[in-house]
Amino acid sequence: VYKPNGGDILDILGFIGDVGSGALYIVTRAMDWGQGAIAHATADFGTKFIIVAGLLNFISVADAYHIAIGKKP
Numbered sequence: 001v002y003k004p005n006g007g008d009i010l011d012i013l014g015f016i017g018d019v020g021s022g023a024l025y026i027v028t029r030a031m032d033w034g035q036g037a038i039a040h041a042t043a044d045f046g047t048k049f050i051i052v053a054g055l056l057n058f059i060s061v062a063d064a065y066h067i068a069i070g071k072k073p
Contacts, residue, residue: 002051013055014047020054 002014018025027033066072 014051016058017051017054020057021050022054022057024050025054 002011002018004015005011018028063072
């Protein structure tokens with residue numbers, strides 16, 4: 001789980017992607033999950049999947065907004 005910081009661009013994108021996942025991020029931060037070290041390299045694939053899903057949520061919101069205001073047919 002990424003925390004808000006001004007570090008590396010990938011950390012910033014990770015945080016934005018986590019926030020974009022919505023309730024999953026809120027529950028994870030509230031329960032203090034995801035703070036330990038990753039034991040296997042393959043365990044990080046799930047984290048990246050959630051980040052990409054969150055970023056795609058932001059893209060779909062922007063697309064829906066442009067359709068709603070009539071900028072995109």
